[in-house]
Amino acid sequence: MDGVRGLLRTWIRPGAVTAAQGLLIALLSLSTHVALFVLSLVSLLLIPVFGVGFALFPVATALVRLCAGLHRRLARWGGVEMATPYLPAPAGAQFGTWRRFRWVVSDPATWRDLSWLLPGAVTGAVCLAAFVLPLYGLEGVLGVPLVLHLTVDFYGYGPFWPIHNLVEALLCFPLGVLFLVGGLAAGRWLVWLHLAFARFFLPPTRTAELALRVHQLTVTRAETVDAQAAELRRIERDLHDGAQARIVALSMSIGLAEQLLGDDPEAVRRLLAEARETSGQALAELRGLVRGIHPPVLAERGLAGAVRALALAVPLPVAVTVDLPGRPAAPVESAAYFAVAEGLANVSKHSGASRAWIELGHADGRLTIVVGDDGRGGADPAAGGGLTGMGRRLAAFDGTMVVTSPAGGPTVISMELPCELSSPRISPSSGTG
Missing domain, CATH: 3.30.565.10 (Histidine kinase-like ATPase, C-terminal domain)
Known part of the structure; x- marks a missing residue:
């Protein structure tokens, strides 16, 4: 029992996942790549025609990027990380505008995606074998129990030749096992080949990574400067409205006490008590302000x-x-x-x-x-x-x-x-x- 579980965990289950991944890649590639390539090519050719291409090409590019994003997700499912390579859209880059068209055309990732569509369709179609071969072998393996539960005279079609009797069904079994095991093994390599080929086009280039990094650092630096300026304004406001006001009141109380020192000792005593209370409040507010800057x-x-x-x-x-x-x-x-x-x-x-x-x-x-x-x-x-x-x-x-x-x-x-x-x-x- 443990041996069967180990086989399922280390061979059958990963092979089944790879077969499913190969099927999804093949369906996505065969159903979209050629159509998106034709749409992009036509939109480029229509640019001189009343400016239709200026509005159509960004739409086609958005669809191509959606398709490429799905391939990146499938690659991530297979353990291959591919970062998004596209430059951020500038402000006001709405569909149908010149700014949108210029952003799409000037992004190198746009042309890398287009150059990948047709070759990616070929490698994606090959991934279909990662699903078909194990399925073909599974049909041969399951054909024997089917015949055993029926009659020896059962006539049908197996995966390799017509089955007329139990002997021919039993002959299908080893070939079915061979195709099942071989298909699961070959499927990993076929999917890997597709992902390895996609890694030449879909991830960002070194130049694009640097450009994206520079943009990210520029944005975070601006946000950090704004946050620091807001923090300084908060500290200034807290000092002005809190500790500074109390220190001014403390100074006024002490000055008034000096004036009344010889005439009204009782009033001086009250003023000094208020000054002591005010100084304690100012100290508490300063401690709270310091605690907000870097807590002790x-x-x-x-x-x-x-x-x-x-x-x-x-x-x-x-x-x-x-x-x-x-x-x-x-x-x-x-x-x-x-x-x-x-x-x-x-x-x-x-x-x-x-x-x-x-x-x-x-x-x-x-x-x-x-x-x-x-x-x-x-x-x-x-x-x-x-x-x-x-x-x-x-x-x-x-x-x-x-x-x-x-x-x-x-x-x-x-x-x-x-x-x-x-x-x-x-x-x-x-x-x-």
Whole structure:
């Protein structure tokens, strides 16, 4: 029994997945590639005809990119990652506009997709054998039980020759096994051949990767500058409306007390008491402001201890799981802390959850953070607010954030930050908490 399970796990099941993948690739290639190539070619030829091609070619390109995107998903299903190579659309690049046409034509990925359509149709059609050969062999293998349950005089057609009797059915069995096993083995190579050929066209080139990277860095730098400017304005506003106003009131109380020092000692006593109270409030506000810039608990106890402290302040049960063998760099640690703080704030204010959880880990040079709750769901980063700020804060460090929040919950915010951890021996404070 264990041998059958091992065979299913290591041979039959992967072969069946490859056969299904080959069938999907073949159907997609045969049904769309030639039609999309003809549509793109006709739209290009129609450019001189009253400008019809200017509007039609971007539409054809959008369909080609949709088809290429489906192939990338199928490749990802087969364990081959292909990044999207297209340059971002400029503002106002609507269908039917000159800006849209110019963006499509100037993108090298457009012509790589078109040059891949016809050769991809050929390699995709070959992938059909990854499904047909095992199916053909399976018919021969299952033909023997069919004959055994009927009569020896059964007359039918097997996968290799007409079956007139049991002997001929038994002769089909070894050939069926051969085609089944050989088809499963060959199917992997056929699908690999198609994916290897597609890797020459569908992923971004080195130049395109650099261009996309430059664009991403430009966007994140602008967002970071805006976020820093907003943070500076917030600090300035808090200082002006809070601590500065209280210090001014403190100075006025002390000045008035100096004037009344010889005439009304009781009034001086009251003024000094008010000054002492005002100074305490100003000190508390300054501490709160400093805590918002870089919390002392983060410096003293590290990210793990600081996150646990955040969890204790939330008015619902929060399970915290930490697997950090060291400490990230201080800027990354601060970004992660405030991202978790914002996530927990959203849980408290908007989720209606009964419990939440936080997971911290580090693997393959990336700090992973998960904040989840069992609330009503429906969180949308595109709506702005705290989730948008979290994404911008992480993007400044080349981090990513994925929000999964279907209606009815649960909401799961998955974040990643590329970083290396320092040794716990170098950072003694990381071991506390």
